[in-house]
Each structure stands twice: as C-alpha cells, then as structure tokens.
Amino acid sequence: MSGRFEARGDVGIIWIDNPPVNAISHAVRVALLDGLKQAEASGDIQAVVIACAGRTFMAGADITEFSGPLKSPGLPEVIDALDALSKPVVAAIHGTAFGGGFEVALACDHRVALASAQVGLPEVKLGLLPGAGGTQRLPRLAGLEPALQAMLSGDPIPAPVALGMGAIDKLVEGDLTEAAVTFAREKIGSPRRRVRDLTLAPNAVPAGFFDAARQRTAKEKRNLFSPQRIIDAVEAAVTLPFDQGIQRERELFLECARNSQSKALQHVFFAERQVSKIPGLPADVKPRPIQSVAIIGAGTMGGGIAMNFANAGIPVTLLEVNQEGLERGLGVIRKNYEATAAKGRLTAEQVETRMGLIRPTLSYDALAGADLVIEAVFETLEVKKKVFETLDRVAKKGAVLATNTSYLSIDTIAGYTSRPADVLGMHFFSPANVMKLLEVVRGTRTAPDVLATALDIAKRIKKVGVVAGNCHGFIGNRMLEGYMREGSLLVLEGATPQQVDQALVKFGMPMGVLQMGDLAGLDIGYKSRKDRDPATFEPKAGAVADKLVEMGRLGQKTQAGYYDYQPGNRTPVPSDAVARVIEETAAGYGIQRREITEQEILERCFLAMVNIGCEVLREGIAYRSSDIDIVYLYGYGFPAHRGGPMFWAEHELGLPQALEKIREYGRKYGNRWWTPSPLLERLVAEGKGFAQAV
Numbered sequence: 001m002s003g004r005f006e007a008r009g010d011v012g013i014i015w016i017d018n019p020p021v022n023a024i025s026h027a028v029r030v031a032l033l034d035g036l037k038q039a040e041a042s043g044d045i046q047a048v049v050i051a052c053a054g055r056t057f058m059a060g061a062d063i064t065e066f067s068g069p070l071k072s073p074g075l076p077e078v079i080d081a082l083d084a085l086s087k088p089v090v091a092a093i094h095g096t097a098f099g100g101g102f103e104v105a106l107a108c109d110h111r112v113a114l115a116s117a118q119v120g121l122p123e124v125k126l127g128l129l130p131g132a133g134g135t136q137r138l139p140r141l142a143g144l145e146p147a148l149q150a151m152l153s154g155d156p157i158p159a160p161v162a163l164g165m166g167a168i169d170k171l172v173e174g175d176l177t178e179a180a181v182t183f184a185r186e187k188i189g190s191p192r193r194r195v196r197d198l199t200l201a202p203n204a205v206p207a208g209f210f211d212a213a214r215q216r217t218a219k220e221k222r223n224l225f226s227p228q229r230i231i232d233a234v235e236a237a238v239t240l241p242f243d244q245g246i247q248r249e250r251e252l253f254l255e256c257a258r259n260s261q262s263k264a265l266q267h268v269f270f271a272e273r274q275v276s277k278i279p280g281l282p283a284d285v286k287p288r289p290i291q292s293v294a295i296i297g298a299g300t301m302g303g304g305i306a307m308n309f310a311n312a313g314i315p316v317t318l319l320e321v322n323q324e325g326l327e328r329g330l331g332v333i334r335k336n337y338e339a340t341a342a343k344g345r346l347t348a349e350q351v352e353t354r355m356g357l358i359r360p361t362l363s364y365d366a367l368a369g370a371d372l373v374i375e376a377v378f379e380t381l382e383v384k385k386k387v388f389e390t391l392d393r394v395a396k397k398g399a400v401l402a403t404n405t406s407y408l409s410i411d412t413i414a415g416y417t418s419r420p421a422d423v424l425g426m427h428f429f430s431p432a433n434v435m436k437l438l439e440v441v442r443g444t445r446t447a448p449d450v451l452a453t454a455l456d457i458a459k460r461i462k463k464v465g466v467v468a469g470n471c472h473g474f475i476g477n478r479m480l481e482g483y484m485r486e487g488s489l490l491v492l493e494g495a496t497p498q499q500v501d502q503a504l505v506k507f508g509m510p511m512g513v514l515q516m517g518d519l520a521g522l523d524i525g526y527k528s529r530k531d532r533d534p535a536t537f538e539p540k541a542g543a544v545a546d547k548l549v550e551m552g553r554l555g556q557k558t559q560a561g562y563y564d565y566q567p568g569n570r571t572p573v574p575s576d577a578v579a580r581v582i583e584e585t586a587a588g589y590g591i592q593r594r595e596i597t598e599q600e601i602l603e604r605c606f607l608a609m610v611n612i613g614c615e616v617l618r619e620g621i622a623y624r625s626s627d628i629d630i631v632y633l634y635g636y637g638f639p640a641h642r643g644g645p646m647f648w649a650e651h652e653l654g655l656p657q658a659l660e661k662i663r664e665y666g667r668k669y670g671n672r673w674w675t676p677s678p679l680l681e682r683l684v685a686e687g688k689g690f691a692q693a694v
C-alpha cells in the first residue's frame with residue numbers, strides 16, 4: 001500500500017505511505033495521481049494537503065528504480081497534474097523532504113513544516129540534478145543565489161532556515177496534519193498561488209553571475225559533471241519562460257543520468273549502506289552497550305581516537321605510561337580542538353566539555369570499568385602482548401578489547417588473552433579524528449556480537465565501519481601495496497615522480513602516490529621492508545625510497561623526500577638530487593629508462609590495486625567488492641564519481657579489458673605481481689561481475 005485519500009471536511013488529504021523513507025516509487029506516483037484526481041473530482045473538497053505516514057515526508061525519487069526503465073507516470077507528469085489542479089494544495093513536511101519529495105512540495109502552493117524537518121535537493125550527490133522542476137521553482141521561491149547554493153551543495157536545509165529563505169511558509173508545532181489542514185482551509189476561495197507563476201526577473205541576476213559560478217564550481221567540484229549542468233538549468237530558470245525552462249531541465253537531467261559519474265555515485269549511495277550489514281548475522285545478535293571507552297596510548301593515533309568518542313559525548317579514559325606522555329597527548333588534543341574553535345566550528349565551552357570527557361590516567365586499574373578498550377601503542381607484537389595480557393587481567397568481563405594495529409595479526413593478539421571472542425581490530429586512519437574510515441577487523445574467534453558492537457559504535461562516532469578479515473594490511477593497506485609498488489617502479493623505469501603523481505591527481509586522487517609517501521613518512525616503508533621477509537614484496541620498488549631515507553630525506557617531516565618542501569609549506573617541489581638518485585638506482589639495476597605514458601601509469605597503479613582487491617574478495621577478507629570501494633573512498637580519497645577501484649575496473653574499464661591488461665603487464669614484466677587473480681579469471685570466463693563473485 002503506498003497511499004490513500006482521506007476527506008477531512010472540505011480538505012482532502014493525499015497520504016503517502018511507502019516505508020522506510022517514502023521514496024517516490026512507481027506505486028507512490030500512482031497514489032499521488034489518484035489522490036489528485038479524487039480531489040479534483042470531488043465537489044466537497046475545496047483544498048488539498050499532501051502528507052506522509054511514517055518518519056519522513058518523501059525523501060526523493062526511488063533510486064532503486066534508476067537501474068531500469070522508469071515506469072509511467074514519471075514524477076514530472078505527477079507534478080504537472082499538481083500544477084493543473086484547480087484547488088489550493090499544501091505540503092505537510094516532517095522528517096527529510098529531499099530531492100523529488102521536496103520538488104513535490106515546491107509544486108504545492110504552500111509548505112508547512114515541523115521545526116525539526118529538513119528540506120533539500122541532494123541530487124548532485126548522486127551525479128544528477130533536480131529533475132522534477134526543482135531547478136525552476138526553488139529560485140523563484142528562495143532567490144537565485146540561495147537556490148543555486150542549495151543545489152550545488154546538496155546539503156540538508158533545516159526548516160527554520162528554509163523558512164527564512166522563503167522555501168517554506170510556516171513552521172508548525174504539535175499535530176502537523178491538523179495544522180496543514182487548517183492552513184489549507186484558510187486558502188479556500190483564494191486563487192491558487194502556483195510557484196511556476198512567480199517571476200524571476202533577469203535583472204535580478206548580478207553581472208557575470210553564472211560565469212563566476214561556473215569557474216568557482218569547476219575549482220570546488222573538480223572533474224564533476226552534474227554541478228555544471230545545475231548551473232545551466234538555473235540559468236534557464238532566469239532566461240527562459242517556465243515551460244521552456246522545465247524542458248531545458250529535462251534535457252540536462254538526462255545528460256546527467258547518462259553520465260558514468262551518476263552511476264558511480266548511485267553505486268556509492270547503496271555501498272555506504274551495505275557496509276554495516278554482516279552477512280549471516282543472526283537477527284537476535286545485538287551490539288553490546290558501550291557507555292564508556294578507554295584508549296591505551298596517548299600518541300598521535302591514541303589521541304585522535306580518544307577525540308572521536310569525546311566528540312560523541314562518550315567518556316574516555318586515556319592511559320599513558322608516563323606523565324610526560326600523557327600531558328603531551330592531552331596538549332595535542334586541546335590544540336586540535338582549539339584549532340577547530342578558531343575556525344568557528346566549536347565554541348570554547350564545547351572544547352572544555354570535550355576535554356572534560358577525556359580522563360587521563362597512568363594506571364590500568366582505571367580501565368577496569370570500560371565497556372570498550374582500544375589500544376594504540378607501538379606496532380610490535382612484543383608491546384601488544386604486554387598490553388593484552390594486562391588487559392586480560394584488568395578489563396571487566398564482556399568488555400570489547402580492540403587493537404588499532406594496521407597490519408599485525410588479530411588472531412595472534414587475541415591469543416594473548418583468555419577471551420579471544422572479545423578481541424578484534426579497530427583500524428583507524430590517520431588523522432584518526434578526521435578520517436571517516438574505520439576497518440573493523442574480525443579475528444577467527446571474534447564473536448558476532450563483538451563485530452556488531454564495533455560497527456554500531458563506528459556509526460555513533462560518525463565513522464564508516466567496514467568489516468575486514470585478518471590478513472597483512474587487511475583491505476586498504478594490502479591493496480595499497482600494489483599501488484605504491486607500481487608507482488615506485490614507474491619512477492625507476494622512466495617516469496619522474498611528478499609525472500606519476502600528476503597522472504593520479506588528474507584521475508581524481510587527492511594527491512599522488514609518491515607525494516602520499518612523503519606525507520606519511522618514507523621511513524615507515526623503510527622499517528617495514530627491513531622487518532619483512534623479502535619474498536613478500538618487490539625489493540626494487542623500495543630501492544629509491546630506501547636510499548632517500550638513508551640520505552635523511554624522510555618526506556615532509558624533513559622538508560625533503562621524493563620532493564623538496566619549503567618550511568611550513570606542503571607544496572611538493574621536484575628535486576634534482578632525487579632525480580640523480582633515481583637514475584643511479586635504475587642504472588644499478590641495469591634498467592633502460594624510457595618514456596612512460598599517462599595511460600600506463602593509471603593502468604599499472606590501479607590494476608595492481610584491483611588485482612589484489614580480487615584476491616581480498618576471493619579470500620573473503622572483504623564481504624563485498626562495494627565494501628572495498630568504500631574503503632578506498634573513505635580511507636584513501638579515491639574519487640567517489642568513479643565509484644571506487646572495483647567499480648572503476650568493472651564499469652569504466654570492463655573486467656575483460658582489466659584482465660587482458662593484467663596479463664599484458666604479466667607478459668611484459670614477467671613478475672609474479674601480475675599473476676591475474678583466479679577470481680578475476682573466473683568472472684571474466686563466466687561473463688559475470690563482482691556482485692556475482694561470492
């Protein structure tokens with residue numbers, strides 16, 4: 001059942017009821033049309049209210065319908081019928097009136113809303129634009145600049161702000177439906193106030209407004225297609241009569257819908273919601289309650305992790321081995337908060353409240369009451385062993401014991417305790433108080449409710465939790481190894497560091513792979529290569545970086561790595577000294593340097609990553625390929641408009657082409673790194689995609 005019509009005296013209420021968010025499915029569109037027809041036909045009904053059951057007004061078109069042909073009636077047809085009605089119509093808004101839902105409301109004469117409601121046009125986040133009149137009606141109601149900003153940001157607009165913009169007419173309290181009926185009844189007898197009839201005088205447009213908007217947007221939304229089309233559509237609202245503007249909007253909407261970016265962004269929308277679903281988790285498994293948390297280690301990671309919980313209002317005990325370390329850690333936390341406050345994003349009072357939630361201690365006994373303990377100490381098993389053996393003695397029964405390790409074995413660490421079922425990995429990404437990704441790493445013996453607990457607390461601290469299996473590097477760093485290996489080898493074989501990095505930035509990465517090494521510190525890889533079995537990695541790939549480290553060029557922290565950096569400036573400057581090291585190292589390996597194309601850079605870096613991703617999927621380290629995409633969007637800045645590395649390989653390149661390229665590089669380089677994943681070979685042989693991988 002998606003809707004019904006209710007006559008309340010002389011006001012007809014068109015009820016929509018399509019849980020969970022009243023997405024405007026085909027059935028909802030039919031219900032809207034039926035309601036409008038009934039309202040028009042009834043002699044008793046003098047005004048109409050459109051209202052929604054459940055927790056929200058219509059939250060937009062049903063995105064699940066985008067993958068197939070849209071069944072008539074389309075939403076524009078419904079809105080035309082709304083426009084044609086002879087009686088006044090009022091939208092009763094609660095929850096989140098987004099996208100097509102808000103566009104239905106904009107086609108009503110008036111909108112009343114609860115103060116707690118939000119409205120918005122988030123289509124840009126799906127690579128689309130408001131395709132049911134929003135680009136033409138919102139400017140007429142709210143004015144050109146606020147309307148354009150709302151569509152380019154796609155951000156929710158609180159009802160009180162929307163009231164100030166003129167996008168809604170009245171905030172109501174108590175019974176929203178009754179208030180809307182009363183409001184509608186007051187309009188009986190008055191002529192309809194159709195938003196389409198409001199004028200948007202062309203002289204209301206500041207000179208050069210749209211060109212300036214295009215230039216600004218090209219910078220702020222680098223590489224994105226639909227924001228520019230939104231500007232085109234809003235310009236049509238100013239320069240064309242309404243019906244032609246609607247026609248122009250329709251053309252631009254279809255251009256966006258056909259663009260690969262909208263398919264990628266819609267993939268991301270659903271992928272973000274899939275990650276928190278644990279396959280096979282029994283319905284009766286509930287997260288353990290987490291009221292207090294303890295963090296062991298007040299270093300960069302421990303301090304950042306502690307901030308996440310304080311930000312969520314959860315008390316945090318922060319343990320260090322000595323007073324100096326504790327004070328240094330607290331000082332860094334305070335400095336971070338004060339920097340946020342200086343930008344106006346926190347008040348001084350909020351800083352104190354959050355600092356007050358972090359209780360420093362030097363004693364393990366202070367952790368005894370914590371529901372969740374996360375260690376963020378040195379990355380050696382020797383230290384982890386001491387920590388977890390102590391925790392096993394001190395932590396209360398049922399406490400979740402998590403390690404922030406980025407590559408050590410969860411099973412080994414769990415084995416240091418008598419309660420391995422309570423142990424798992426919670427791998428935060430630096431800076432831990434900023435990066436949204438949290439890899440939730442399940443050990444062989446991690447209990448299902450412990451996994452559910454970690455995913456639940458991830459949401460509470462506004463992280464995107466992705467479940468990973470226990471292997472070296474879990475999902476993200478394991479795949480990153482291929483990406484970094486190829487970036488480094490390309491530099492040996494003939495590309496300059498800036499050529500490699502520029503190709504990757506042009507693709508959409510936030511920075512290049514070598515620049516990323518400089519940011520993280522080249523000494524991290526240097527130490528890892530010294531500790532690891534050489535058979536597990538490509539020694540040539542680290543050769544240049546190792547020489548740079550031995551020269552004291554550790555990266556940004558020494559103002560010299562692959563690039564030079566001016567003090568206090570992160571802009572990478574190509575270095576002649578590094579160029580010489582690269583040439584000498586290449587000569588030492590007898591490598592004949594050559595011209596390297598941008599295409600080879602992208603293929604080798606990303607296909608090396610994807611090939612490992614296929615193994616991560618085949619081994620069950622990731623539940624889904626879309627989980628891998630989410631790891632890369634939220635942990636490494638992979639461009640969302642390309643959907644993630646796995647989506648890019650399947651939908652931009654094509655899996656058969658990806659496999660052929662991997663085989664080609666295998667033939668060319670003959671090394672085991674280019675052995676195609678058996679999963680990729682099987683999928684291509686069977687003509688399947690990643691969704692059929694498991």
Ligand code: T1G
Pocket residue numbers: 020021023059060061062063064075096098099100101103122123126128129130131132134270273274
């Ligand atoms: N279509 C289909 N399913 C949707 C949906 C939608 N628009 N929105 C949410 N869902 C599903 C979601 O996948 C999840 O499913 C469940 O509902 C709960 O969602 C013509 C073309 C409304 C703020 O972009 O922002 O209109 O995982 O987990 O955290 O111009 O959902 O349970 O199976 O997100 O409470 C524009 C998208 C569409 C709004 C609620 N509208 N949705 O957040 O729940 S394009 C949007 C949201 C459009 C017009 C154009 C949020 C929410 P499952 P949830 P939530």
